Amino acid sequence: MEYDVLPGGGREAGVVEWIGYRATAVLPIFPPIGPAPAALPSPYAPVGDAALPAVTDDTYTWI
Template structure:
């Protein structure tokens, strides 16, 4: 575990974007031996890549997908595609609310 009192020079984050086509949103499905998970299109913080399949899914169905980060409920709650999001704060990702694959 990293010592929380040690200063750091950079923070690694994964950036992603929601891409809509009508009411469908583009997600990348990655199949792994332990199961599949979906992510929005974006880059890994370390510059690596991982193969996946782009799927177009109705944005209201995103809540039921194994989506990482946990944005499925926020996407599904949009009143319409392209509508501004309401509460932008998401729940933290924990072992209780996400199955790690």
């Protein structure tokens, strides 16, 4: 479990769960890196260019 400190001083427990690397494509991860690892042919594939596209209002849905 992961504990996050809340503004009032309390704690909130979150569950950490391992998932397949391809499932990252649809997760609301910030910065929006999910599609990059999901596009790899395997989780052990070498990454030639680790640069990601710019985060803008057009490329990311802010929640």
